[in-house]
Amino acid sequence: MIALCMLGCVLFNFPILALFNVPATVFGVPVLYAYIFLAWALLIALMAWVIERRR
């Protein structure tokens, strides 16, 4: 879980965030918005996986 927290800190921080801060779109959605929500969903999925597997 600590590793996941650190992964999140990296994903949602400079400079990774700056990589996606560009005026382009994926399926009509700005890249930055799409990236943040997808990375966020991924992080939650990983947390769920780690926690549920621990049982």
Next chain:
Amino acid sequence: MLQGWVIVGTSFAYLGLLFAIAYYADKRADAGRSVIASPYVYSLSLAVYATAWTFYGSVGRAASDGVGFLPIYIGPTLMIALWWIVMRKILRISKQNRITSLADFIASRYGKSALLGGVVTVIAVIGILPYISLQLKAVSNSFTIVLQYPWIIMPAKVDAQPIMQDTALWVALILAAFTIAFGTRHLDAAEHHEGMVAAIAFESLVKLLAFLAVGVFVTFGIYNGFGDLFDRAAADPKLAPMMTPLEGVAGGYASWVWLTILSMMAIMFLPRQFQVMVIENVDEKHINKAIWLFPLYMLAINIFVLPIAFGGLLHFPEGNVDADTFVLTLPMVEKQELLALLVFIGGLSAATGMVIVETIALSTMVCNDLVMPVLLRLRRLRLNERSDLTGLLLAIRRGAIVGILLLGYLYFRLAGEAYALVSIGLISFAAVAQFAPAVLGGIFWKGGTRRGALAGLSAGFAVWLYTLLLPALARSGWLPISFVEQGPFGIELLKPLELLGLAGLDQITHAMIWSMLANIGAYVTVSLSSAQSADEHRQASLFVDVFTQTGEAGGARFWRGTASVPDLYQLLARFQGVAAADSAFQDYARGRGLRWPGDTLIADADFVHYVEVQLAGAIGAASARIMVASAVKEEALTLEEVRKILDEASQVVMYSHRLEQKSRELEAATAELRAANERLKELDRLKDDFLSTVTHELRTPLTSIRAFSEILNQEPDVDLAQRRKFLGIITKETERLTRIINQVLDLAKIEAGRAEWSEAPVDMRETISDTVIAMSQVFQEKNVRVEARLPEKVTAVRADVDRIIQVMLNLLSNAVKFCDPRDGQIEITLAEDERELRVDVRDNGPGISAADQQKIFDKFVQAGDTLTDKPQGSGLGLYISRHIVEYHGGRLWVQSRPGEGACFSFTLPLTRAAGGLAHAA
């Protein structure tokens, strides 16, 4: 359709529904079938984090900053990943110590300090006021707006209305009444509000559904999906820069990072989060599900924020509509009356949920950690003598709820209009973040002291006041604006928004950097430079080592004093009521295998501690301590006594160390004794063997001597030749007897180490020649040829010449005995190298089998089969010879193969040539 009475009626109907849910949940809880004992309800109740700020404010923030609203939800997601470590620990500590609030937690950690609890409460109340005012503002604004339907008119300046017609005031009063009904109907020993939690969980569902409904309506109803919406926004020149928003925002990445950190603190230390997360938690395992369900909730409620924000910006390009109201105004402008009503109810849910939990948490703090400690200390009130204080406790809490909401309203009137919703909320976040060092330091670092926590909290709070609250008041016109723009008294360095010249950051980031610096700095330095009292030290261990301690007994160890059971009973009954006191006593007695009333309970340290913990559940740790101290003649545990206890403990440790050492020594001695005993037994066995062997050896010659003597004695007419032969045998056997006895004596001497050795330089050439000459008679008799190969000259060695001759004689006589009876040959070789002299005696007899080669050097062992062959010696010769050679530092061994003769060799080291014996055998 959206007339005033419909809206008001729907609102009250909704509040009534909430109350019904709470009532039902309370009933279920009383019946023992709790509805909140589920990880899903727990996760939903955590979503009280999402308030009117989230519901209305996020869109407002997104409309100006793009993704700027997201750190507030990403931060908690990151923090939750650490819950497995942090939250489990806080939960365990809180359950063991029956913590009732955040203030209680901090006070309890730092030696149950009433002062610290009070400070935390003050900070929390002042810090949260902006947040509560935010909710009031959101509800009253949304009410005003929805009332204007079908026109979109922003609410007029609040000041313009007379106070009695201000909707915000009515909202505050109604919420106060509702909260009182929810949270303070009765006094719960564990501060559990099951009904409230159930209602909050329901509200979380309602606000999520309402928000998603608007989001879907805007994205897919007004526009054709995400792509269409973002395309149109990108086409608008004013909105195009928001596609890469992080560059445009003030502070950019720094602001993003600090907002993330800030919300990480907020999710842990907002009083309402602490309330639902820790105090209302019924099962530690629930956090497992919540760890991913709660972030998922936050993700869901945020997906449509950006579409709604862009939709609003596209719809109202003139900027005459406040972006904070887009969620409501978009359905209104599209004539969706039902949806608008649903949104209003959703916003109401978000706001009421926050206000209810927050004010209940704050009122508990105010009551337990601010008012009660003061009241209990005021002897004039004689509170100690009142029989039932539950009414008083409830009254204080109700008063606190009304007071807090009115203060929130006051802040709304004073400063509320100057800021957007999110900015108001962030001020509160920054305030509660000040608790982080004291709490996190408190549960992981034993060194944190009460003074350190006080200093850190005060310093951080002071900076917060100066850099956030005062500027907010100044901007609203309550302080001269020059205070912000030129700094107090015109001192530029002290400008509250650019302290010490730190410019270029947004207000929150700036305040966070300075307040955290002051807070952590003061906490650590003061903690390191101040000593802990005995109480503090004990609490620090209890908190930090909560997982390694067993049960609740930990707190009672260092208590000493006297108490009476009736006193304790009265104490508990006064604060919790008679029924609760009865059941607590019965529980305790049952745990001890007793019955109460009936059996006599002993008011020992454990029992007093139990009562204190029970009491802490009602009035907080600090107050409980004061009360128990008043009922119990407690001998305060001075530092001196603690030192004594420690001394005793260390002495015990020392004694046990000594004991261990002694027992180790004993073990060693025992082992030695055992070994000695084994040796003695062995020697005893050897002695027995020796005796029986010697007796046997002596009997053989004696038997023949006696037999022949008897013949001679009884048969006088034996002829002369015969007689001579018999006498010869008798003489020979007598000699053998003498030899055996001599050797046995020798053996005894050598083995006992009493042999006398006379050392002198010995020339081995001479010794060998002498021996051969002495035995020449024997050689001739047996017809054995002897050849001695001696070098010209050898170094003389120091030795006992008689003993060396004895060895030579033994080896030679053995060789004579065993060499070929017809053509006997014996070869003696003397050789010298740089280290030793070596003597070989070689015969041409039958040889010695490998098995015998080791045995022949033992006592009374002879080569060959002793049962069939006539014994040819005593069996002691080689044994004695080896002893003699080894005594001189040499070796004696044999090399042989059956049928090829045997070669006995011994060495004498030359080191002995220099004179003096190196060692004894």
